[in-house]
Amino acid sequence: MNKLALKLNRTLGPAAEFLSPAGRRMYFPYGGILGQGAEAKSCKINATVGMAFEEDGSPLVMDCFGSGVNLDKRAFLYAGSFGLPKLREAWRAMEFAKNPSLKGKKFSSPVVTNALTHGIRICAELFAAPGDTLVCPDLFWDNYELIFSEAVGCKVVHFNTFRRGAFDAEAMKAALLAPGKKKLLILNFPNNPTGYTATVADAKRIVSAVRAAAAKGKKVVVLCDDAYFGLVYERGVHGESLFAEFADLHRNVLAVKLDGTTKEDYVWGLRVGFVSFAFRGATDEQLKALEAKAAGNVRSGVSNVTSIGQQLALRAFQDPGYAAQKREKFAVLKKRYHQIRVILRTHPEYGRHFEVMPFNSGYFMCVKPLGVDAEKVRRHLVEKYSVGTIVLSGLIRLAFSTVPTAKLDRLFADVDAAIADFTEDKRK
Ligand SMILES: Cc1ncc(COP(=O)(O)O)c(C=O)c1O
Structure with missing residues (x-):
């Protein structure tokens, strides 16, 4: 158990017995x-x-968001557990526009989350049980550990991230092929902490590694954490989300796209994100069932996500200056x-x-x-x-x-x- 969790449990003394196993594992990463x-x-x-700051040190914020704080009274109504329908439609259209490879592919309507962390937690709860394994690069955002390992009790296995300056897709493949029928794989490009995005060549190797694992009978849930989507500064880098590749890769692969306004629209405190699903051969009903699972999780946790934030985001997306x-x-x-x-x-x-x-x-x-x-x-x-x-x-x-x-x-x-x-x- 993490030593911070042990310390909290010691402080609680006999009161720690009230906690569930997940409650005992939980800690705040001070x-x-x-x-x-x-x-x-x-x-x-x-x-x-x-976060991001301007050259003069002030927060880097787009006017289309900043000017929107003056909202209609409807912004105070519940947004519903799936999120505002118009916002979901707008984001889905933007996902298509930003990822031309999605053309002709089927994926769910995005369900609104309280930004990406919440979306990742929803996926951890929907797809990972104690005994399952999350495969994750060894250079990773530390909150994955807290969510998958401590909150959900899933085993986290790390693979070597870089080999000779490129993404180590072979190490990833070996981790996917290791014993265990079901695997979750998390990929985060552009990456926190490294600032690396798979190159076009890396992307090919990553996709074929997942295909090979799936062909060997592994069931793989691929979580694409696209928090920093679009912030790519070099040629030869795979500029689209790998979700487009995994969406119809193999019947043993379920693809999940986690994205949102936080980093790509520079609104860290707005708390508006999305989770979308796809798998090969999925019917509309099956995709809707996954949306309902995600929205059920939202309902059981936070009921629904900030309506004010969602209204603001929608208005900004419709702003001609966006x-x-x-x-x-x-x-x-x-x-x-x-x-x-x-x-x-x-x-x-x-x-x-x-x-x-x-x-x-x-x-x-x-x-x-x-x-x-x-x-x-x-x-x-x-x-x-x-x-x-x-x-x-x-x-x-x-x-x-x-x-x-x-x-x-x-x-x-x-x-x-x-x-x-x-x-x-x-x-x-
Ligand atoms: C890789 C990665 N994913 C997800 C998040 C969470 O973003 P949000 O603030 O939208 O919950 C962060 C935030 O630092 C991140 O670095």
Whole structure:
């Protein structure tokens, strides 16, 4: 059991006996992203959190969302457990538009969730039982562990994420083929923490690995966590959701798409996300049954999702300025991405102190300190350099979504210096 859960149970003493097994496993991840972020609150450079800020430090928000807070009274009515019908229709049309490969393929109408975390939790509850296995890259968003392992009691097996600078689809395949009839697989592109999206070649290997497992009789539920959808900055990267590939891949594969406004529309607190389903040969009734399962879970948990948030999202999507504003905000992040590439190219000496993990998209990139533990460096960065970063899976994650372009040079120089503080002394 996780040591934070054990501590809470010890504090509860005999009262812990009231808890269910899942209740006993539950804990709040104080030491994770949230705790590390809190330690960096007053840092001069804060590259911790998965939100985005403008060059002047104000929240990066599109006018079509910001101006919508003045809503009609209908925004206070219940939205229903499936979500607002018009919003679901609008999002489905957008999913088609953003993923041309979905053309001609069948998938459910999206059910509205209280953003992506809630959608992932719904899937964990619908598809994963104690004894089932979630197959997940070893560089992953830590909330997966809390949801699948602690909340639902599902076993989580990690596979090696990168091999020679590319996604390690062979390692993923081996994990899928390991004993156990039913597997869940979670894929998150653009990825948190690495900022990596499968290239076109990776995508082919990933799809054929899942096909091979399915052909060997494995039942695979593929969860596509598309939280950072669309934020791709390089050519040769698979720009569509892999959901389109899995939607009709094999009768042993059920595909789930988790997406929403949070990261791609820069509205982190709005809490509007979606879950959609597909499988080969699915009938309309079968897809509707899956929608009903998801909506039943919503009903039993939060009853329904914020109507105000859904109305705001719908209004923003219908706003004639939506597409242009989205492009404009995308350009802010893309510029920072390219600036980081310039910094890394012009400072080859940084390679003595950290390895740059593959990245091409999203809000983040990661470095692996050489010869010193990442957590030690993170603390030192806060204390000596006033730089806030996050450590996940042994890597230092730098959220360039939060750091103005002008401060990126400083950020990398400080990371380099902080590692040198530990390693140069030893070399002397
Ligand atoms: C990979 C990934 N998936 C899902 C989420 C959850 O997003 P939401 O705020 O919509 O629940 C996050 C948030 O950090 C994330 O990084």
